[in-house]
Amino acid sequence: MSEKYIPKSKFAQWFDSRLPLLSLSHHLKEYPTPKNLNYWWTFGGILTFCLITQIVTGVILGMHYVAHTDHAFESIEHIMRDVNYGWLMRYVHANGASMFFLAVYIHIFRGLFYGSYKAPREVIWIIGVIIYLLMMATAFMGYVLPWGQMSFWGATVITNLFSAIPLVGESITTWLWGGYSVDNPTLTRFYALHYLLPFLIFGLIILHIWALHVPGNNNPTGIDVKKNTNETMPFHPYMVMKDITALLVFIIIFFWFVFFAPNALGHPDNYIEANPLVTPTHIVPEWYLLPFYAILRAIPSKLGGVIFMFAAIFVLVLLPWLDTSKVRSSVFRPIYRKFFWVLVGTVILLGYLGAKPPEGIYLVLSRIATAYYFIHFLVLLPLLGRYEKTDPLPISISDPVLNKPGFVDKFKKAAAQYEGDNVGSFK
Amino acid sequence: MSKELKPKRRDFLFTATYTIGAVGLAAAIWPLIDQMNPDSSVKALSTTEVDVSNMEIGKTITVLWRGKPIFIRRRTKEEIAEAASVDLKDLKDPEKDSDRAKNPEWLVMVGVCTHLGCVPLGNKGEYNAWFCPCHGSHYDTSGRIRKGPAPTNLEIPKYEFVDNNTIKIG
Numbered sequence: 001m002s003e004k005y006i007p008k009s010k011f012a013q014w015f016d017s018r019l020p021l022l023s024l025s026h027h028l029k030e031y032p033t034p035k036n037l038n039y040w041w042t043f044g045g046i047l048t049f050c051l052i053t054q055i056v057t058g059v060i061l062g063m064h065y066v067a068h069t070d071h072a073f074e075s076i077e078h079i080m081r082d083v084n085y086g087w088l089m090r091y092v093h094a095n096g097a098s099m100f101f102l103a104v105y106i107h108i109f110r111g112l113f114y115g116s117y118k119a120p121r122e123v124i125w126i127i128g129v130i131i132y133l134l135m136m137a138t139a140f141m142g143y144v145l146p147w148g149q150m151s152f153w154g155a156t157v158i159t160n161l162f163s164a165i166p167l168v169g170e171s172i173t174t175w176l177w178g179g180y181s182v183d184n185p186t187l188t189r190f191y192a193l194h195y196l197l198p199f200l201i202f203g204l205i206i207l208h209i210w211a212l213h214v215p216g217n218n219n220p221t222g223i224d225v226k227k228n229t230n231e232t233m234p235f236h237p238y239m240v241m242k243d244i245t246a247l248l249v250f251i252i253i254f255f256w257f258v259f260f261a262p263n264a265l266g267h268p269d270n271y272i273e274a275n276p277l278v279t280p281t282h283i284v285p286e287w288y289l290l291p292f293y294a295i296l297r298a299i300p301s302k303l304g305g306v307i308f309m310f311a312a313i314f315v316l317v318l319l320p321w322l323d324t325s326k327v328r329s330s331v332f333r334p335i336y337r338k339f340f341w342v343l344v345g346t347v348i349l350l351g352y353l354g355a356k357p358p359e360g361i362y363l364v365l366s367r368i369a370t371a372y373y374f375i376h377f378l379v380l381l382p383l384l385g386r387y388e389k390t391d392p393l394p395i396s397i398s399d400p401v402l403n404k405p406g407f408v409d410k411f412k413k414a415a416a417q418y419e420g421d422n423v424g425s426f427k
Numbered sequence: 428m429s430k431e432l433k434p435k436r437r438d439f440l441f442t443a444t445y446t447i448g449a450v451g452l453a454a455a456i457w458p459l460i461d462q463m464n465p466d467s468s469v470k471a472l473s474t475t476e477v478d479v480s481n482m483e484i485g486k487t488i489t490v491l492w493r494g495k496p497i498f499i500r501r502r503t504k505e506e507i508a509e510a511a512s513v514d515l516k517d518l519k520d521p522e523k524d525s526d527r528a529k530n531p532e533w534l535v536m537v538g539v540c541t542h543l544g545c546v547p548l549g550n551k552g553e554y555n556a557w558f559c560p561c562h563g564s565h566y567d568t569s570g571r572i573r574k575g576p577a578p579t580n581l582e583i584p585k586y587e588f589v590d591n592n593t594i595k596i597g
Contacts, residue, residue, distance in 0.1 A: 060462055082468040085458035 027213070032232035033239045034219035036397045040114075041217065041239075042246035043107040044209075049247055050100040051205065055198050057093040058142075065145065067191035069184045072147035073273040091262040097139050098265045099254045101288035104132060113340055115328030116218040122320040124211040129316045131204045134197050136289065141194040147187065148270030149280050155182045155190070157283065161296075164303040181276060221397050222329025231397050282357070290354030291347050295373070297358040298366035308370065315377045322377055324385030332391040336384050343376050474597035476589065479533075487549050489538060492596045496538035496546055497584060498557075499594065502568065506556075507531045510569035520579045524569040527583055535586050535594060536570045542577035557581070 005026040007016050016022040064083050066075040079086035108128070111117055117125035144155045159176050163169040178185030216227060225231050233239070257264060265287060269280045285293050292309050299305040315322075330337040350369045356362040394400050402408060475492045479499060482488065487500040502510075510524040511531075528534050540547050545561035552558025554573055557566035564575030571580040586596045 056459065060459060063463070064466075078466075078468065082466040084461045084464055084466055086462060086466070088458050089462060 029234060029236040031213060031216075031235040032225075032227050033217055033235050034225045034397055035231060035233050035238075036219050036221065036401070037217060037239065037242070038220055039242070039246055040106070040110040041219075042243045043103050043110060045243035046103045046247055046250050047100070047107060048205065049250075050096060050103055051198065051201060054093060054096050054100060055202070057089050057096065058195070058198065060089050061093055062195060065191075067145070067188050069147060069187055069274070072145060072187060076146045088258070091258045093142075094266060095254065095257045095262060097142065098257070098286070098288065099250070100135065101139070103250070104135065105288070108132070109344060112343070113330050113337075114218055114220060115222050115323070115325075115330065117320045118323065118328050119320065120215045121212075121218060124208060125320060126317055127204055127208045127211060129313065131201055131208065132316075133313060134201050134204070138194060138197040138201070139286065139288070141190040141197075143270075143286060144187065144190050145194060146270060147274045149272045149274055149278075150267045150270040150283065152182060152274035152276065153279055153283050154285060155186060158285075159186075161306050161309075164306045166303065183276075218328060219397055220329060220331060221394055221400065222327065222332065223393050223397065225397055284355050287351065287355075290352075291350035292354075294350040294354035294366045295370045297354075298363070298370040308374075312370075312373060315374065319377065319381075323381040325381075325388060325390070326385075327390045327393065332393055333384070333388060334391060335388045336381075339376060339380055339384070343373070346372050346376070474595055477594045477596065478592055479594055480592035484532075490596070492537075492584065497596055498534070498536050498538040498549070498570075498581075500534045500549075501532055502528075502534055506568040510567060510571075513567065513569075513571075517573075519572050522569075522571060522580055527569050527571075527580070530588070533594070534568075534570060535584065535596065537582040537584050539582070540564055540577055541572065541579045541581065542575070547581070 005023050007013050007022050012022055061079065064075065064079045064086060066072060076090070079090050081087075083089070111125065111128070140154070140158060144151045159173055159182065162176060163173045165172060174180065176186070177183065178189060216225065216232075219225060267284065269283075272280075284290070292312060295312050296305040296309040299308050325333060325336065327333055330340055346369050349365065350373065353362050353366045353369065358366065394403075473493060475490060475497075477488075477490050477497075477499060479488075479501070482499075482501045484501050485503045487498055489496045489498055491497070507524070510528075513524070515521040515523065525531070527536075538546050540559040540561065542559065542562055542564050545559050547557040547559040547564070547566060549557060552565040554565055554567040556568045557570060558564070559566075559575070559577065562576050564577035565573050566577075566581055567573050569580075570583075572578070584596055586594055589595045
């Protein structure tokens with residue numbers, strides 16, 4: 001890593017000096033990763049897999065799908081019944097969206113728990129928030145394409161959010177629709193954008209990883225790692241193998257849904273063709289948007305609800321500056337650690353409430369949870385940074401492991417058994 | 428040294444893992460490729476029945492089968508005689524007329540030039556039969572290539588007479 005990479009063969013040198021692809025692949029291979037990364041760090045790789053799966057299956061579905069209000073619903077059934085393995089492509093794509101969000105939520109909460117958003121990784125974090133926003137936009141527009149009842153009314157409700165904007169709101173929704181209601185022009189532009197956005201996400205992921213490779217990975221202790229010492233290991237094969245192991249487990253869960261419960265995460269009403277005259281009695285967004293939906297409905301004002309919903313995402317952009325604690329990992333932040341889990345519970349509660357009708361106790365709870373969500377970021381984090389007494393940080397990332405009583409002796413014994421006389425080589 | 432050359436348990440595990448991985452990957456990729464093959468709705472259209480009861484001698488009709496034009500010609504006596512009399516040595520792609528037309532009066536063939544896929548024009552060319560305007564291939568009254576760049580005769584599809592008035596193609 002530190003010394004400049006020079007390819008072996010003359011031709012490779014010639015090529016690499018003109019387009020340093022070999023240097024890039026060398027960098028990716030040798031990229032030093034902290035040796036104490038746990039399985040929560042494998043979700044970056046899993047998310048890359050999710051994006052590629054969505055793009056591949058999406059391009060394939062695009063070969064068979066017809067973006068027209070007269071044919072869209074029919075063409076989905078054509079994919080399900082006629083196209084070779086069309087059912088598989090569609091179920092992988094539909095469940096893939098859910099799995100993508102599942103992985104991204106774990107990835108985000110990993111960052112929140114271990115303080116991965118703090119200096120010097122603020123830019124990685126902000127790019128991540130933008131990716132998350134684009135993912136939500138992409139997923140929403142993708143859900144409209146089958147042109148079922150949920151597609152149509154989901155599109156109607158979400159686009160109507162923009163009508164809350166004072167003065168220009170109405171013009172903006174008309175502009176979004178390309179008409180006076182959700183109709184064919186809306187469908188075709190959503191299709192075009194649904195196709196485009198994943199490639200923007202792909203580009204942003206490259207920036208996300210680029211920005212990551214400047215400071216290097218955070219790690220469970222949150223302290224800085226000394227690069228190119230025995231504290232780091234090359235990305236390949238060590239992290240690659242760990243990522244693959246986690247990915248395989250993830251794929252098993254993913255395909256359990258695809259093969260055994262492909263419609264469990266969807267809504268049956270979307271198998272009814274869109275009807276602009278009848279709204280389904282109970283309309284809910286996909287599960288991964290529910291917490292924001294709950295916030296939207298918790299505020300008793302049209303504009304206010306929209307503002308709070310978007311603020312719930314944008315507050316994450318400010319997070320690196322709201323959390324003023326110098327200690328990254330919550331392993332050494334006893335109070336923050338508790339509030340972290342309260343936040344996780346609050347978001348799950350909001351998700352649950354988003355699926356319930358906005359009345360009675362559900363509405364009260366939604367308001368409390370919404371208030372708490374913002375208090376966590378805007379009040380608790382700045383205060384904790386000031387007043388929390390953090391635990392002492394270890395000297396190095398090896399320290400917490402090696403200083404466990406009896407650990408080294410146990411390891412030496414095992415090494416002696418394995419290496420016999422060469423036990424001296426064990427450090 | 429000799430100890431190191433012997434395959435170890437770990438080598439076996441690596442090979443077995445890679446093999447399973449490769450098989451799994453191939454199985455996962457196959458649906459991605461197969462989805463581009465003709466789907467069930469296309470395969471369902473693989474036969475076409477044509478009513479030819481109204482066709483007079485010397486007429487050609489063109490019907491669509493699997494998206495391709497099919498020429499059905501009720502040939503005149505002269506055309507049949509001409510097609511039958513050709514010396515096979517003069518042909519680029521030797522084929523007897525009797526092998527091409529089950530019933531000599533009826534010629535059924537795919538109306539796609541075997542050169543690069545254009546549709547030949549009827550009653551044209553040096554043999555007053557079919558002529559492809561794209562690159563100048565001349566076909567005779569049996570649809571055999573006689574002159575020009577096309578390599579083979581016009582293709583004969585699978586067909587049968589369901590009854591005297593109906594031809595089933597495919």
